[in-house]
Amino acid sequence: MFYVLRRDDRYPDVWYNDSDELDPFISVKCPKYPEHQRGERDINTNLWIDIKKPKMGDLVSTVYSDWLITDHVAEIFKAHNLTGYKLHPVKVCNKKLDFNLWELVITGSAGRAHPDSGLNLKLYCEYCGLTRYTPIKKGLGIIVDETRWDGSDFFTITEYYKYVLITEKAKKVIEENKLKGVKIVLASDLGWDEA
Ligand SMILES: [Zn+2]
Numbered sequence: 001m002f003y004v005l006r007r008d009d010r011y012p013d014v015w016y017n018d019s020d021e022l023d024p025f026i027s028v029k030c031p032k033y034p035e036h037q038r039g040e041r042d043i044n045t046n047l048w049i050d051i052k053k054p055k056m057g058d059l060v061s062t063v064y065s066d067w068l069i070t071d072h073v074a075e076i077f078k079a080h081n082l083t084g085y086k087l088h089p090v091k092v093c094n095k096k097l098d099f100n101l102w103e104l105v106i107t108g109s110a111g112r113a114h115p116d117s118g119l120n121l122k123l124y125c126e127y128c129g130l131t132r133y134t135p136i137k138k139g140l141g142i143i144v145d146e147t148r149w150d151g152s153d154f155f156t157i158t159e160y161y162k163y164v165l166i167t168e169k170a171k172k173v174i175e176e177n178k179l180k181g182v183k184i185v186l187a188s189d190l191g192w193d194e195a
Contacts, residue, residue: 002144002187003171005067005164011057011181016064017048017093024048030128038130041066043088047103050094057181059174060101065162067104073179074102080173084108084152106164108152114143119159133159141188163190 007013016024024047025039041064049062060068068090069077077085087102113119117140123132136142142157144165149155153170156163166174171184 001168002142003166003168003184004142004187004190005059005166006183006185007061008057008181008183011055011060012053013061013063014056014068015050015052016062017050017091019048022048028128028130030125030130032127033125036125036128036130043105046088046090048091048093049101051092051097052094058179059104059182061181067164068101069104070101071099076173076177076179080169082153082170082173084150084154104154104164106154106156106161108155109148109150110144110146110155110157110165111148112145113157113159114145116140117143136160136191138191138193141186141190144187 016022022045024042024045026042028036028038028040030036047062047066047068049068058070058073060070062068069087074087084107086105086107088105090101090103092101118134118137119142120134121131122134123130125131142160142163142165144157153167155165157165165187166184174182174184
């Protein structure tokens with residue numbers, strides 16, 4: 001069984017600090033289709049964030065769905081030898097915390113989802129590389145293709161790389177340590193009715 005990290009709505013997201021020099025997005029302009037213009041996260045740029053509400057989980061989502069973890073969580077993940085991530089330092093701009101925050105950058109991969117997930121390429125722009133897939137289907141969710149999975153405890157699939165998938169082992173570590181700020185759902189329970 002595989003699971004997905006979801007926000008726990010009882011814990012507010014944190015924001016990107018809005019000074020321009022710290023913008024972690026790379027602006028991509030399509031030479032052919034203006035509507036393809038977008039910002040893509042530069043994963044090599046460390047996040048500078050603002051905490052606008054005091055309540056904070058042990059795992060924290062940014063408004064752009066990056067996962068951040070505290071020192072405490074980093075130690076727990078390390079102690080259990082969880083794999084498939086690296087940690088990038090996060091700077092908190094508007095507050096002084098008595099611990100550090102780290103961005104959980106996922107390095108584990110399962111490549112393309114299993115064909116039974118029915119996630120098909122919907123759009124690929126040869127001019128700018130914009131790629132879109134059909135929505136995750138209700139009742140199917142994300143089906144991991146274990147032949148493509150690198151065995152990491154934290155990993156993503158190509159089609160929807162913002163969803164952090166985890167193993168039974170990682171789920172157990174999060175639950176047994178009662179880590180707050182995250183809900184763990186079955187990968188097969190993701191998805192929505194087609195519009
Ligand atoms: Zn394009």
